[in-house]
Amino acid sequence: xxxxxxxxxxxxxxxxxxxxxxxxxxxxxxxxxxxxxxxxxxxxxxxxxxxxxxxxxxxxxxxxxxxxxxxxxxxxxxxxxxxxxxxxxxxxxxxxxxxxxxxxxxxxxxxxxxxxxxxxxxxxxxxxxxxxxxxxxxxxxxxxxxxxxxxxxxxxxxxxxxxxxxxxxxxxxxxxxxxxxxxxxxxxxxxxxxxxxxxxxxxxxxxxxxxxxxxxxxxxxxxxxxxxxxxxxxxxxxxxxxxxxxxxxxxxxxxxxxxxxxxxxxxxxxxxxxxxxxxxxxxxxxxxxxxxxxxxxxxxxxxxxxxxxxxxxxxxxxxxxxxxxxxxxxxxxxxxxxxxxxxxxxxxxxxxxxxxxxxxxxxxxxxxxxxxxxxxxxxxxxxxxxxxxxxxxxxxxxxxxxxxxxxxxxxxxxxxxxxxxxxxxxxxxxxxxxxxxxxxxxxxxxxxxxxxxxxxxxxxxxxxxxxxxxxxxxxxxxxxxxxxxxxxxxxxxxxxxxxxxxxxxxxxxxxxxxxxxxxxxx
Numbered sequence: 001x002x003x004x005x006x007x008x009x010x011x012x013x014x015x016x017x018x019x020x021x022x023x024x025x026x027x028x029x030x031x032x033x034x035x036x037x038x039x040x041x042x043x044x045x046x047x048x049x050x051x052x053x054x055x056x057x058x059x060x061x062x063x064x065x066x067x068x069x070x071x072x073x074x075x076x077x078x079x080x081x082x083x084x085x086x087x088x089x090x091x092x093x094x095x096x097x098x099x100x101x102x103x104x105x106x107x108x109x110x111x112x113x114x115x116x117x118x119x120x121x122x123x124x125x126x127x128x129x130x131x132x133x134x135x136x137x138x139x140x141x142x143x144x145x146x147x148x149x150x151x152x153x154x155x156x157x158x159x160x161x162x163x164x165x166x167x168x169x170x171x172x173x174x175x176x177x178x179x180x181x182x183x184x185x186x187x188x189x190x191x192x193x194x195x196x197x198x199x200x201x202x203x204x205x206x207x208x209x210x211x212x213x214x215x216x217x218x219x220x221x222x223x224x225x226x227x228x229x230x231x232x233x234x235x236x237x238x239x240x241x242x243x244x245x246x247x248x249x250x251x252x253x254x255x256x257x258x259x260x261x262x263x264x265x266x267x268x269x270x271x272x273x274x275x276x277x278x279x280x281x282x283x284x285x286x287x288x289x290x291x292x293x294x295x296x297x298x299x300x301x302x303x304x305x306x307x308x309x310x311x312x313x314x315x316x317x318x319x320x321x322x323x324x325x326x327x328x329x330x331x332x333x334x335x336x337x338x339x340x341x342x343x344x345x346x347x348x349x350x351x352x353x354x355x356x357x358x359x360x361x362x363x364x365x366x367x368x369x370x371x372x373x374x375x376x377x378x379x380x381x382x383x384x385x386x387x388x389x390x391x392x393x394x395x396x397x398x399x400x401x402x403x404x405x406x407x408x409x410x411x412x413x414x415x416x417x418x419x420x421x422x423x424x425x426x427x428x429x430x431x432x433x434x435x436x437x438x439x440x441x442x443x444x445x446x447x448x449x450x451x452x453x454x455x456x457x458x459x460x461x462x463x464x465x466x467x468x469x470x471x472x473x474x475x476x477x478x479x480x481x482x483x484x485x486x487x488x489x490x491x492x493x494x495x496x497x498x499x500x501x502x503x504x505x506x507x508x509x510x511x512x513x514x515x516x517x518x519x520x521x522x
Contacts, residue, residue: 049225050445094171156187185506265294284310299480347432417448
């Protein structure tokens with residue numbers, strides 16, 4: 001073994017990893033079909049594809065969570081057997097998941113040491129673990145305190161802990177699954193600096209993301225999967241963001257819907273100094289005041305966990321308001337039940353579509369009438385009119401392009417994008433005057449995201465007052481007329497779209513107040 005194969009952090013470098021002819025079948029589904037994929041030391045290779053394209057399956061095979069039906073994996077030209085994550089880790093492959101695998105009540109050092117044998121046998125060796133953490137942090141600029149508890153750390157700092165965990169276990173190749181999904185723009189920049197340092201030192205990185213501008217910025221090569229097949233691999237320098245989107249979907253994709261010019265109407269939704277608690281008993285909203293008029297979209301930006309869920313639930317009657325008022329078209333509707341708010345033409349696209357927007361064991365048709373099932377024509381004399389429900393659901397399936405085997409298919413058997421289309425169809429068919437859309441495109445692929453955003457724009461054009469709550473800054477900037485930024489349950493500021501930049505919004509999302517010369521937070 002030559003010194004050139006040893007990384008600065010002490011790991012043995014993986015010069016190349018190849019996956020050849022990988023095929024994986026599930027009952028009724030060909031998830032991967034003869035896929036070839038490779039990554040080399042000192043490069044970032046991006047892996048793209050719509051939901052269900054086969055990305056996760058391919059990476060789970062590489063990490064030992066699945067076993068391929070056909071094909072092989074080679075490291076530095078030699079075939080290897082990966083039957084479990086332990087095998088993968090021993091070979092120098094680490095995976096950082098979108099949802100962090102950290103124990104909140106343990107320290108950084110305790111999380112890193114968790115599951116590993118101690119160098120002192122039955123006694124802990126956290127002092128040695130902490131020393132090694134500081135060495136790795138110094139090499140890669142990770143800046144982390146080994147004695148800090150996970151719950152005390154920001155999302156960006158928690159991600160650094162995940163990286164240190166992988167490096168501590170000897171990862172020379174890192175699989176990063178949607179690593180920037182919950183980061184502020186500033187944290188993304190810091191993360192990319194860390195990635196570039198790792199690449200310079202000889203690490204190999206596989207980067208999975210729906211954010212195409214990040215793929216173009218950070219990767220050297222990009223491979224696209226569609227329906228389990230590899231569509232091709234190209235140098236990133238030779239392809240644009242638009243090219244990537246079209247390649248993934250197989251048609252021309254529009255990123256920014258035509259918003260048009262809509263005259264701002266009267267205020268339809270207003271919050272006056274609203275406060276509420278969280279499920280943990282801590283403050284959720286701390287004196288939130290804002291208003292939305294017909295024909296406008298108010299975007300609500302913020303890092304996850306800063307009051308977005310509580311804001312949506314207080315407006316829609318799902319969480320008790322402990323102070324202040326919620327006004328709907330001038331009427332005080334504070335703490336009214338959801339059914340009454342529905343009668344007042346308030347529609348809600350919830351953040352967790354399977355938990356709050358859908359009954360997964362109900363059919364598509366049954367979910368289409370959840371809000372209206374007790375009304376004529378869907379119910380007569382206390383009994384459901386199945387014929388009317390069938391006609392109604394068939395019409396909505398056609399209008400909103402829901403891909404389903406039939407109206408009787410259980411919702412749980414559909415893709416995330418089609419489940420979201422059912423929720424949107426049900427909520428928009430009611431011709432709402434106010435629409436609350438919480439994370440409406442989270443987890444959706446390029447094609448479904450394009451569709452959902454266009455539907456939101458159509459509501460604005462129809463004069464609906466729309467609140468768009470999203471952690472995707474690109475989405476907020478593409479759709480909003482004004483942008484409110486939440487931090488720790490407070491509105492940091494409300495910024496007109498033409499004055500908003502990712503940098504300004506990112507600072508507000510991190511709790512840094514600025515004089516943006518914009519209107520007061522109302």
